[in-house]
Amino acid sequence: MDRRWYTLPIIVMGVLISFILAMMFGASNYAPGEVWSVITRLDMTDKTHQILYEIRMPRVLAALVSGFMISIAGLVLQSVTHNDLSEPSILGINAGANLAIILAALLVPALSFVAIMVSGFVGGMLVGLVILSVTRTRSPLHLILAGAGISLFLYAITDFLVITNDLGQYMTFFTAGGASGQSIGNLVIVIPLAAVLVVALYMMAKELDVLLFGDEMAVSLGQNRGLYKWLTLVIAVMLSSIAVAMVGNVVFLGLLVPHIVKMIYGNMHKYTIIYTGLFGAIIFALSDMFARVFNEAPVNAVIAMIGLPFFIYIIKKRGGQYA
Amino acid sequence: MRNSYKLAAAVILLIAVVITSLVTGTFNLTFQDLAALMTGSADENVMTVFFDFRMPRIIITLVCGAALAVSGLILQAISRNALADPGIIGVNAGSGFGVVLFITFISGSLTQHLYALPIMSFAGGLLTVLIIFSLSFMSGEFKSNIFILIGIATAMGVTGFVYVFTSMFDTEQMEMLNRYFAGNIWGDTWAFVLVSVPYILIILVIVYSRLREMDMLNLDDEMLTGFGMNVNREKIVLIVLAAMLSSLAVSVCGAISFIGLIAPHISRMMFGHNMKLLFFASFVMGALLLTTADLLGKLLLAPMIIPAGIVVSLIGGPYFVWLLLRAGKV
Numbered sequence: 001m002d003r004r005w006y007t008l009p010i011i012v013m014g015v016l017i018s019f020i021l022a023m024m025f026g027a028s029n030y031a032p033g034e035v036w037s038v039i040t041r042l043d044m045t046d047k048t049h050q051i052l053y054e055i056r057m058p059r060v061l062a063a064l065v066s067g068f069m070i071s072i073a074g075l076v077l078q079s080v081t082h083n084d085l086s087e088p089s090i091l092g093i094n095a096g097a098n099l100a101i102i103l104a105a106l107l108v109p110a111l112s113f114v115a116i117m118v119s120g121f122v123g124g125m126l127v128g129l130v131i132l133s134v135t136r137t138r139s140p141l142h143l144i145l146a147g148a149g150i151s152l153f154l155y156a157i158t159d160f161l162v163i164t165n166d167l168g169q170y171m172t173f174f175t176a177g178g179a180s181g182q183s184i185g186n187l188v189i190v191i192p193l194a195a196v197l198v199v200a201l202y203m204m205a206k207e208l209d210v211l212l213f214g215d216e217m218a219v220s221l222g223q224n225r226g227l228y229k230w231l232t233l234v235i236a237v238m239l240s241s242i243a244v245a246m247v248g249n250v251v252f253l254g255l256l257v258p259h260i261v262k263m264i265y266g267n268m269h270k271y272t273i274i275y276t277g278l279f280g281a282i283i284f285a286l287s288d289m290f291a292r293v294f295n296e297a298p299v300n301a302v303i304a305m306i307g308l309p310f311f312i313y314i315i316k317k318r319g320g321q322y323a
Numbered sequence: 324m325r326n327s328y329k330l331a332a333a334v335i336l337l338i339a340v341v342i343t344s345l346v347t348g349t350f351n352l353t354f355q356d357l358a359a360l361m362t363g364s365a366d367e368n369v370m371t372v373f374f375d376f377r378m379p380r381i382i383i384t385l386v387c388g389a390a391l392a393v394s395g396l397i398l399q400a401i402s403r404n405a406l407a408d409p410g411i412i413g414v415n416a417g418s419g420f421g422v423v424l425f426i427t428f429i430s431g432s433l434t435q436h437l438y439a440l441p442i443m444s445f446a447g448g449l450l451t452v453l454i455i456f457s458l459s460f461m462s463g464e465f466k467s468n469i470f471i472l473i474g475i476a477t478a479m480g481v482t483g484f485v486y487v488f489t490s491m492f493d494t495e496q497m498e499m500l501n502r503y504f505a506g507n508i509w510g511d512t513w514a515f516v517l518v519s520v521p522y523i524l525i526i527l528v529i530v531y532s533r534l535r536e537m538d539m540l541n542l543d544d545e546m547l548t549g550f551g552m553n554v555n556r557e558k559i560v561l562i563v564l565a566a567m568l569s570s571l572a573v574s575v576c577g578a579i580s581f582i583g584l585i586a587p588h589i590s591r592m593m594f595g596h597n598m599k600l601l602f603f604a605s606f607v608m609g610a611l612l613l614t615t616a617d618l619l620g621k622l623l624l625a626p627m628i629i630p631a632g633i634v635v636s637l638i639g640g641p642y643f644v645w646l647l648l649r650a651g652k653v
Contacts, residue, residue: 085472089479134647141468145406146647148475152410152580153640159505160633164624251479300483308480312458315472 004271011278015064018282018289022060023052026292054184061191062182063288063299064281066247067257069194069239071280074254075261075272076201076236079212080229081131083140084318085311087254088124088240091143092150094249096127097241099154102161113186113245120241127154128237132229178299179247179288190242197235198277204232205269212267251300252307253284259314326600329593330607337611341385344618345377380511382520384617384631385610387508387572388582390523392609393530394572395583396590396601397565400537401558402467405588406646409569410580412474413455414448415504416481418573421447422503426496427488441510441518441574448570451477456562464544465558503577506632508617510575519575526568531602533561538598579632581639582609588646612638 023035030052037043038052070088077086077093088094100123105111111119127150134146161167201208207228243250257280258272265271287302294302346352350372359365360373391409398407409415421443429439455477459470489497502509510519530537536557539547547554573579590604616634623629 090475130644130648141404141472142406142647144472144475145404145411148411148478149406149408149584149640149643149647153636153643156505156580156633156636156640159501160629160637163501163505163630163633164627251483252476298483298486298489301487304480304483308476311476311480312473315469315476316458316461 002271004265008274011275011282014282015278018285019060019064022063022285022289023056025289026056027296058182058184058187059179059288060285061187062246063179063285065187065191065194066179066243066250067253067280067282067284068198068277069243069280070250070254070284071257071276072198072201072273073236073240073243075258075269075276076208076232076239077254078258079208079269080233080236081143082212083143084259084314085140085144085255087252088236088243089151089249089251090255091131091147092127092154093124093131093237093240094244095151095154095158096123096125097121097244098249099123099158099161100126101245102158102167105167106161106165114189117190117242117245120245121238124237124241124244125234128233132233178291178296179284180296182246186246190246193242194239197239198273201232201235202270202273204228205273208232208269208273209267212269247299249300250284250303252303252311253280255314256303256307256310257283259310326594330600330604333604333607333611337607337614340611340614340618341381344381344384344614344621345373347618348372348377348621375513376511379513379516380508380617381614382516383510383575384508384614386520386523387576387579388586388609388611388613389606390527390568390572390609391579391582391613392586392605393527393602394565394569395609396587396605397530397537397561397568398583399587400540400598401561401565402471403541404467404471405591406584406643407471408580408582408584409565409573410578410583411478412471413451413478413481414566414569415573415578415580416478416485417451418444418448418570419485419500419504419578420451420481421445421574423485423488423500426499427491438514438518441515444574445570448573449566451481452562452566452570456559456566463555465555467558470562502630504632505630506577506579506635507628507630508576515575519571523568523571526564526571527606530561530564530568533557533564534598534602537561541596576613577630577632579613579635581635581643582612585639585642586612588642 020032020035023038024030024032030048034048035052038049038057042053043049044053074087077088077091078084080086081091097120100119101116103123104115104119108115130150131143131147134143211228211232240254258276261272261275261279265275284299284303287306288299291297291299291302346354346357350368352369352373356365356369356373360369365373394409395407398409398412399405422440424447425440425443429443452474455470455474456465458473459466461469485500489500492500510516536552539550539552540554540557540561544554569583586608587601587605590601590608594600594604612635613631616638617631620629620631620634623634
């Protein structure tokens with residue numbers, strides 16, 4: 001057993017603690033005892049239990065699982081594109097998912113959650129195709145510019161649809177990001193799906209390590225790099241579009257978390273996948289909690305407050321690579 | 324010689340678009356009306372529509388389009404990257420933040436605080452760029468790639484902050500913000516022309532006087548230092564000019580992206596790399612693009628008006644993707 005696994009129990013505890021904290025604080029606060037009693041002996045006749053179970057808990061769980069998914073997606077995208085700054089929202093994958101969801105919502109008015117996820121995936125994947133074809137030939141800076149430009153374009157189309165069809169409120173939800181309004185029903189679909197996807201990724205941890213070494217190394221190690229590049233990219237896009245369907249376009253999280261994890265645990269994916277997911281869950285759940293405490297501020301503002309300085313720090317530290 | 328033909332053709336096209344814009348809209352003007360306007364015998368309605376609505380709007384559109392294009396040209400010259408655009412590096416997000424502050428804290432009717440809105444929007448855009456700029460130095464040297472990267476990130480982050488206040492907005496305020504981000508040319512009265520156009524023109528003249536330096540920035544920094552140029556200072560001056568141009572423009576015409584990218588690019592394809600020619604060509608192309616977008620937005624789904632910024636992005640986006648995918652040098 002490697003030393004790097006020793007911290008795992010602590011981080012898992014951290015997830016549990018952030019779950020309980022996030023359950024406690026918000027528009028109204030509850031004592032830890034009340035939260036505990038909801039978990040141990042749920043009593044739906046009790047008003048407090050009802051609120052905690054039906055409103056607060058789905059939201060906290062949605063935040064945890066989205067943080068988990070978004071961060072892992074960021075990690076995989078960084079490895080696949082060989083770019084430290086890759087992340088679903090920077091690369092435009094979220095914008096693609098967002099547009100596809102709005103389009104689908106226009107065509108089919110009462111869209112089921114599964115349909116939202118599927119359309120999000122289709123949109124995100126189309127952007128992923130463009131992005132991957134750009135990485136083959138271009139510099140790291142070029143990739144990020146590509147993502148920014150594609151995002152701008154896709155958001156313009158989305159804006160167009162929103163303005164011509166009066167979907168303002170719907171749109172704000174996606175751009176501002178937030179875990180509110182989740183139902184247990186959605187979570188029952190998302191949690192197993194996320195688990196399956198991450199297990200699949202985990203089985204490819206070695207292949208991701210090889211991808212990270214670079215194309216030449218991959219060839220000399222005999223890897224079928226096309227196949228694994230695509231497989232892992234598809235899974236990363238799936239993870240991020242499911243997250244978009246649930247919590248909208250969350251910025252910086254997928255960049256921030258993998259970097260912190262890589263600083264502590266190194267680059268081997270068999271560690272980073274797990275730790276990135278757990279750290280992401282903690283950070284997103286706590287950010288969502290702070291957002292709730294501060295008068296329902298958008299969670300993106302909270303994350304950007306940590307994420308933006310961090311991004312600038314990374315750029316400055318690895319400056320030589322980009323300058 | 325051929326270049327001047329091409330430039331003339333672009334100008335003629337621009338004039339055609341301008342005239343079409345002037346006569347079309349919810350109130351169509353006929354050629355008799357135009358003739359009457361020339362001789363000063365038009366009736367009052369026609370005069371009002373023409374002088375109070377159409378004229379200021381077309382002036383704002385022309386000048387802002389040109390300003391955005393030249394701003395993009397400058398950014399591309401100093402970053403040596405053909406994909407730089409003021410919208411992509413955070414100017415729009417910054418001035419959007421100014422707009423949100425305005426809606427949140429001043430709000431009320433626009434006419435009461437006529438100048439507050441463009442000023443706050445301008446300050447937001449300029450401040451953002453200057454902060455990004457001050458972060459882009461590494462060991463005392465300005466790094467343009469770092470500038471672009473931090474700009475992109477800041478645009479993302481600031482967009483998050485913009486929504487901090489929106490939870491308190493009512494539908495009307497939300498509508499106003501969405502319209503801003505969609506690039507709706509709102510400053511279409513003479514008052515706005517007066518607060519923005521003269522300054523834009525002055526800055527454009529200053530930029531013109533710096534064209535030779537811009538042209539030389541294509542060379543290596545070390546080589547330029549060898550020629551006796553203070554490279555850092557040149558870049559700083561140019562960045563500040565570009566930031567002022569684009570923030571002024573978006574402060575009256577809303578968040579418009581891609582013009583700063585496309586106009587210089589088309590100009591480069593048509594006219595090569597002579598900076599003086601590029602300056603005029605970008606100027607004309609920028610004006611042409613924005614007026615055309617505004618005209619299309621007015622006509623396509625009439626009586627509904629599509630904001631010009633969206634039309635520009637709908638044209639500019641595919642162009643941008645095409646640029647990216649093209650194998651050759653960009």
